[in-house]
Amino acid sequence: MTHASGSIPAASPWSIPGIALNVGANEIVVSGSNVVAGGTVTNAQDIATDAAYSGGWNTGNNGGTGFNGWQLNAEAGESGHFVNGNLWGMWSHEGHLGESFRPFPSALAVGQSFHVHMKNGWIWENGGSVGIALQNAASNTLWEFYFNGGDDDYSITGGTTDIGWTDVGIDIVFTVTSAGNYSVDITPVGGTKRTYTGTFTGDIAQFRAWSYSNGTNDGQNSNRDYFIGAMKITSLGSGGTQVYSDFVVVTREAPANAPEIVGYNLQTGGGAMNLSILSSQIGTTYAIWESPTLIPTQNWQKVQGSSKPGTGGAIDLTITNMILPLNFYRIGIE
Known part of the structure; x- marks a missing residue:
């Protein structure tokens, strides 16, 4: 589905490094050739x-x-x-x-x-x-x-x-x-x-x-x-090239819907900022991302030390340093 391709050295045994998969059925085709002498x-x-x-x-x-x-x-x-x-x-x-x-x-x-x-x-x-x-x-x-x-x-x-x-x-x-x-x-x-x-x-x-x-x-x-x-x-005989090929289909399931972040409080003071999520979900990890601009999106970086797992109740995400005069913050799920 990704239409990616590449080659690997001939070896025994051989392996293929990590392949990116899209959601759905991904067909991976492996082909190899061997030059043979004529009979x-x-x-x-x-x-x-x-x-x-x-x-x-x-x-x-x-x-x-x-x-x-x-x-x-x-x-x-x-x-x-x-x-x-x-x-x-x-x-x-x-x-x-x-x-x-x-x-x-x-x-x-x-x-x-x-x-x-x-x-x-x-x-x-x-x-x-x-x-x-x-x-x-x-x-x-x-x-x-x-x-x-x-x-x-x-x-x-x-x-x-x-x-x-x-x-x-x-x-x-x-x-x-x-x-x-x-x-x-x-x-x-x-x-x-x-x-x-x-x-x-x-x-x-x-x-x-x-x-x-x-x-x-x-x-x-x-x-x-x-x-x-x-x-x-x-x-x-003239000989030639023998080509061998096989394939496998790997299906990637669509991820479950990410939990919504509903309700949070913001508190600042003393060079720190505290974001309180009123209701968290067990099994989900929350964190704060920051950027000096809203765009481009690749400027957003996760704040080191801000990650915290959900407990089923309220959790606090805190930034204790590097509070800039002008910065943008968002809460997200890892």
């Missing part, structure tokens, strides 16, 4: 348990959402593809190549991330290799992560990592941080995340996985199968 938006996703792979993993399969269909290359009897639970599997014999391509709906944009899981077994030390790559639309490799048989650690574009061979699986998240720049998080399952940064030239338009020369006639080739797991492309 993660999934632009494309797929997993081998999708119904599209119920008949195996074949060229043209296009499970999930957002990606284009798979393109698979294999040599009959020497390399191939299969599905094992929630993983896509690949195998190859010595001197032969099996590979898989997954085109993106559009080139990875700044702020987008490509997520994929890979899991290798044994790797043939006589030239075997498994890995993943990100390529342009012409199938030129712009970035890759792989393991060559006989090495101690996995390799990455530009050098080697400190990640030793493992068969528990590795999660990879590749993010385009700005035009031509990337950051990639590589985390062995149950292990420590490593982050690598670098540059690339061109547009990242597809994913490639391969198994090359990773088998021989020793009866152990099933231990050398190479797997790719769930994949997706994500980006950050």
